[in-house]
Amino acid sequence: MSDEDIKIHRGLNNVYFDRTKTTYINGKEGVLEYRGYNIHDLSEKSSFEEVSYLLLYGKLPTKNELDAFNKSLKESREIPSKIIDIIRSIKESHPMDVLRTAVSALSAFDEEASDKSYDATMRKGIRLTSQVPTIVMAHNAIRGGKDPIEPSKELSHAANFIYMLDGEIPSDSTASLMDKDFIVHADHGSNASAFAARVCAGTQADLHSAITTGISVLSGPSHGGAAENVMKMVKEVGSPENAKDYVKNLQKSGERVMGFGHRVYKAEDPRAAQLQEGVKFLSQEKGDPSWYEILVAVMDAMKPYQRRGIHANVDFFAGVIYHLLGIPTDLFVPIFAVGRIPGWTIQVLEQYKNNILLRPLLSYTGEHQQEYIPIENRK
Numbered sequence: 403m404s405d406e407d408i409k410i411h412r413g414l415n416n417v418y419f420d421r422t423k424t425t426y427i428n429g430k431e432g433v434l435e436y437r438g439y440n441i442h443d444l445s446e447k448s449s450f451e452e453v454s455y456l457l458l459y460g461k462l463p464t465k466n467e468l469d470a471f472n473k474s475l476k477e478s479r480e481i482p483s484k485i486i487d488i489i490r491s492i493k494e495s496h497p498m499d500v501l502r503t504a505v506s507a508l509s510a511f512d513e514e515a516s517d518k519s520y521d522a523t524m525r526k527g528i529r530l531t532s533q534v535p536t537i538v539m540a541h542n543a544i545r546g547g548k549d550p551i552e553p554s555k556e557l558s559h560a561a562n563f564i565y566m567l568d569g570e571i572p573s574d575s576t577a578s579l580m581d582k583d584f585i586v587h588a589d590h591g592s593n594a595s596a597f598a599a600r601v602c603a604g605t606q607a608d609l610h611s612a613i614t615t616g617i618s619v620l621s622g623p624s625h626g627g628a629a630e631n632v633m634k635m636v637k638e639v640g641s642p643e644n645a646k647d648y649v650k651n652l653q654k655s656g657e658r659v660m661g662f663g664h665r666v667y668k669a670e671d672p673r674a675a676q677l678q679e680g681v682k683f684l685s686q687e688k689g690d691p692s693w694y695e696i697l698v699a700v701m702d703a704m705k706p707y708q709r710r711g712i713h714a715n716v717d718f719f720a721g722v723i724y725h726l727l728g729i730p731t732d733l734f735v736p737i738f739a740v741g742r743i744p745g746w747t748i749q750v751l752e753q754y755k756n757n758i759l760l761r762p763l764l765s766y767t768g769e770h771q772q773e774y775i776p777i778e779n780r781k
């Protein structure tokens with residue numbers, strides 16, 4: 403078949419490659435559901451632990467089921483001391499590089515690492531959900547010349563995460579905002595990192611390999627890296643009255659405004675709406691409304707883009723929330739990974755259930771029938 407006869411789907415845009423019962427996204431109407439439950443209900447009424455159970459087991463837990471699930475999560479928070487040694491030896495690297503390396507290395511200490519059965523993969527997914535936050539915060543402490551703060555066995559997933567930052571137990575409102583952030587990041591269909599994790603699982607590789615792949619793919623600025631860039635942008639904008647010119651200048655130079663646009667959402671990203679309220683609230687609580695005001699001014703300046711389906715995405719608000727919580731900018735992408743472990747795990751389990759090697763084609767447009775010239779005769 404010649405190249406002209408081949409329909410190329412660059413970026414696999416609008417290509418369905420399988421079916422899922424986990425996450426539903428309607429990009430035109432801005433709808434996101436996990437297992438049929440609307441993200442707004444889950445963000446406002448549920449917890450990250452309950453949402454993780456929902457994603458992994460396909461139903462909301464009973465009280466006893468949630469208690470048992472919470473117990474497993476809390477018991478899995480520690481990481482082996484040899485992982486701490488590895489983190490120490492690469493402490494100067496970007497937190498995403500450290501996370502990728504540490505998760506990959508964790509497989510050496512997980513007795514079930516190569517067991518791809520449903521039960522073992524589920525247990526590993528639960529362990530990784532708890533170990534990933536510990537890795538992120540252990541690295542943050544070590545690079546700051548401190549000893550890692552032992553994870554709490556009492557606090558919720560979100561509260562424990564903030565606790566490991568500086569040893570202070572966060573207020574309920576702060577913990578609940580972090581919890582909401584983890585909920586909206588828990589899964590998002592076949593985005594680049596989940597797709598890559600599925601490609602990995604499609605070869606029958608194990609969960610640690612698939613999650614290491616997901617972390618690698620998440621690190622790019624077109625995916626998880628956007629929250630970090632939004633914070634840089636907000637600092638560059640400096641004050642609300644500069645927002646219009648800032649956007650205009652980016653537009654002139656053909657650059658993108660970070661935290662806007664989405665491959666699937668052409669209406670408002672429902673996750674962004676949830677986090678917007680959070681930034682507003684936190685800005686008031688911290689007595690520092692300037693960050694929220696800059697975000698609102700950038701949104702106003704971006705209004706003309708709405709006609710083209712370009713709206714604020716989840717990363718637009720996430721960065722400022724983390725900043726107001728005192729979290730260093732380069733931890734923003736790792737935080738995305740902290741929330742996404744249950745999503746990657748269930749997608750790997752779905753992939754295993756009806757597994758197939760994911761192997762698309764490339765249409766070759768290079769030369770043919772080239773004559774091989776010995777190296778001494780080449781010019």
Ligand SMILES: CC(C)(COP(=O)(O)OP(=O)(O)OC[C@H]1O[C@@H](n2cnc3c(N)ncnc32)[C@H](O)[C@@H]1OP(=O)(O)O)[C@@H](O)C(=O)NCCC(=O)NCCS
Pocket residue numbers: 623624625628657658659660661662663664665666712715716717
């Ligand atoms: C996320 C993203 C990669 C999705 O892009 P996509 O679906 O592949 O869309 P395209 O790259 O084809 O862009 C389509 C058009 O919208 C424009 N566009 C998309 N996002 C834009 C943004 N953030 N700012 C300005 N213009 C944007 C593109 O320039 C392009 O315009 P053109 O048709 O005149 O060339 C893209 O919107 C982006 O780079 N956003 C900024 C980074 C970001 O916030 N990422 C986090 C996603 S959750």
